[in-house]
Amino acid sequence: MAATTTAEQPARTASAGPPGALAPFPLDHAPEVATALDRLRIAPLVPSTLSGLPGRNDNWSGLTEDGRAVFVKRLAQPGAQDRFDRALAFERARSAAGTLSWRAPRFLGGDRENGVLVHERLDGPVTAAALADEGRHTPDLARRTGRAVAELHSLPYAEATSGATSRATTEVTSGSGGGSQAGGGTAAGEGGRNRVGSSAPPHPATTALSLDTYLRGSGAELEAWALLQQDRRVVAALTGLAEAAAAAPRLPGHGDLRLDQLLLIGDELYLTDWEEFRPADPARDLGGYLGQWLHRAATRMFSELDPDTSADPAEAHEAIVRNGERQLAAVRPRISAFWQGYHAARPEAADDPGLARRATALAGWHLYDRLFAAATFGHRLTAAQRGCAGVGRNALLRPADFASVIGLVAE
Structure with a gap:
């Protein structure tokens, strides 16, 4: 049925x-x-x-x-x-x-x-x-x-x-298999109507929208598509990222790794929601996790500002830069610890010289994905939403430089 x-x-x-x-x-x-x-x-x-x-x-x-x-x-x-x-x-x-x-x-x-x-x-x-x-x-x-x-x-x-x-x-495990967030679920907004897919760019709509997508899209979604489609450097970077991912090692991966898929009960760590499990570029999962932290830093970069600086563009810019540095510094220890934990448990990852660059670029793409999710119900994109996309753009266009900024070990 x-x-x-x-x-x-x-x-x-x-x-x-x-x-x-x-x-x-x-x-x-x-x-x-x-x-x-x-x-x-x-x-x-x-x-x-x-x-x-x-x-x-x-x-x-x-x-x-x-x-x-x-x-x-x-x-x-x-x-x-x-x-x-x-x-x-x-x-x-x-x-x-x-x-x-x-x-x-x-x-x-x-x-x-x-x-x-x-x-x-x-x-x-x-x-x-x-x-x-x-x-x-x-x-x-x-x-x-x-x-x-x-x-x-x-x-x-x-x-x-x-x-x-x-x-x-029927049952295939005796105690610790798993697949669904049993006690949790997909967070609101993560499964939006036109979600691009944070870990699998580029999307066909980076070059053109279907008539159905255009007719069903909100005003903010259409603005977001225009922002992406008209940025030829980003479209080229996404194409290059897809080509690099296709040439990368294919390992069993979660496919949609986010902070709300990770659960703690006491001291026990659970990973959940396995409907996207498949062989894939390992950077796909790494970028999904890193992108969650990068999005948090970028969001606070623009939301936690002193409103008194907003009248002067130069002061506002300086305030955004200072706040951005603070917010990245706040998440960097967690990003670095995650990266170190991954490499300690899988030392052969060092044999993949492009892993940090691909993971960083995918983290940048995650900010575009969040832009589309937030735009689903909006009439116009906000300045903060555009600013967050700009942070993602920097990660996409300069992943080797940005990797060290967010705390990944140099390759």
């Missing part, structure tokens, strides 16, 4: 569940869930216990009738089956890897035909994004994350692609 379209979806309101939770998507609009649970021999969900989280995929967090705490996700169309297959490939690779420094939510099963994944719910997780917001994301956590990503890039991918995919996939 096809998933309910966006236009048909009932409104969702805030829930009494975890922070950020919404009232769950009505199960009577998603009969695929009951079908999948029955095929997997998992008891039905108890509606009164359920909450949901923002994101492109409908999801339900709560209890089954036999008291089991679960997180159920119905993958959005189009491409649900492809993303199901990638999530299952991760489960196989993780099962074959043995002991790692990180964990993932336990996979209970999935139904490929209906695009449903079921995981054990994690109780009380805190995202790395929330820790960063609160000033509690330490360099040690960043170093541990770097190690975790290095271990991810060393997973036995051949194991992930072996075996046929059945209609209903």
